[in-house]
Amino acid sequence: MINTIKVERAILNLTQDDLAKKIGVSRQTINSIEANRYVPSTVLALKLSAVFNKPVNDFFKLAADD
Amino acid sequence: MNTKEIINCEQRKFQKLIKFRLPHRFMSIGIAVVLLAIAFMFVRAFTIDGETEWLKQFLQKTLLVGMLIMSLSKDKIEDEMTLSLRAQSYAVAFVIGVIYALVMPYVEFGVSNAVHSGGEAFKDLGDFQVLLFMLMIQLMFYHNLKRFR
Numbered sequence: 001m002i003n004t005i006k007v008e009r010a011i012l013n014l015t016q017d018d019l020a021k022k023i024g025v026s027r028q029t030i031n032s033i034e035a036n037r038y039v040p041s042t043v044l045a046l047k048l049s050a051v052f053n054k055p056v057n058d059f060f061k062l063a064a065d066d
Numbered sequence: 067m068n069t070k071e072i073i074n075c076e077q078r079k080f081q082k083l084i085k086f087r088l089p090h091r092f093m094s095i096g097i098a099v100v101l102l103a104i105a106f107m108f109v110r111a112f113t114i115d116g117e118t119e120w121l122k123q124f125l126q127k128t129l130l131v132g133m134l135i136m137s138l139s140k141d142k143i144e145d146e147m148t149l150s151l152r153a154q155s156y157a158v159a160f161v162i163g164v165i166y167a168l169v170m171p172y173v174e175f176g177v178s179n180a181v182h183s184g185g186e187a188f189k190d191l192g193d194f195q196v197l198l199f200m201l202m203i204q205l206m207f208y209h210n211l212k213r214f215r
Contacts, residue, residue: 020143024145025143025145025146025147026141026143026145026147026148028147028212028215029145029146029147029148029215031215032147032215037215038147038150038215040146040147041146043146044146
């Protein structure tokens with residue numbers, strides 16, 4: 001799974017900490033998601049979708065090996 | 067109460083049991099209990115004379131309780147990733163604990179007899195040793211997994 005959360009965050013001018021507070025997780029979790037070390041649950045993906053005001057498919061994509 | 071309600075009630079209670087965690091402040095309490103237990107273990111070993119086996123048993127149990135409190139206490143920010151890391155650390159601790167309990171008695175027996183002939187007789191590990199090892203592995207792995215996340 002690859003994602004463009006870093007880009008979406010930059011568009012909204014949010015730091016990792018700001019985004020983490022908005023969706024109720026730790027900053028390290030956002031960092032791990034951005035680095036593709038952790039795949040979030042559907043609930044968290046939908047929370048991110050609500051913050052970015054975009055469908056989940058816009059910022060999460062399946063990688064070739066998924 | 068019909069069957070469906072009973073099943074739902076059981077599921078809710080089961081989920082509640084699975085999700086049970088102590089508040090974050092219990093981490094400090096757990097650490098304090100562990101440190102006190104270790105300190106008293108040294109005091110018992112070096113300063114108290116006489117029959118103190120009951121105290122040793124009590125301090126061992128206290129140490130395990132302290133580590134269990136540490137293991138069960140929540141992080142400052144508990145989210146789905148920390149829950150996942152915690153589950154991984156429990157799984158690793160369980161597997162390594164079982165291997166330790168199976169292998170360690172043979173290692174102790176082998177080393178003891180290799181060092182001096184007619185060494186210790188073969189004996190299984192005690193519950194304290196296995197539980198202490200498993201809790202230590204769980205806490206260590208959880209801490210490391212959090213560091214490298």
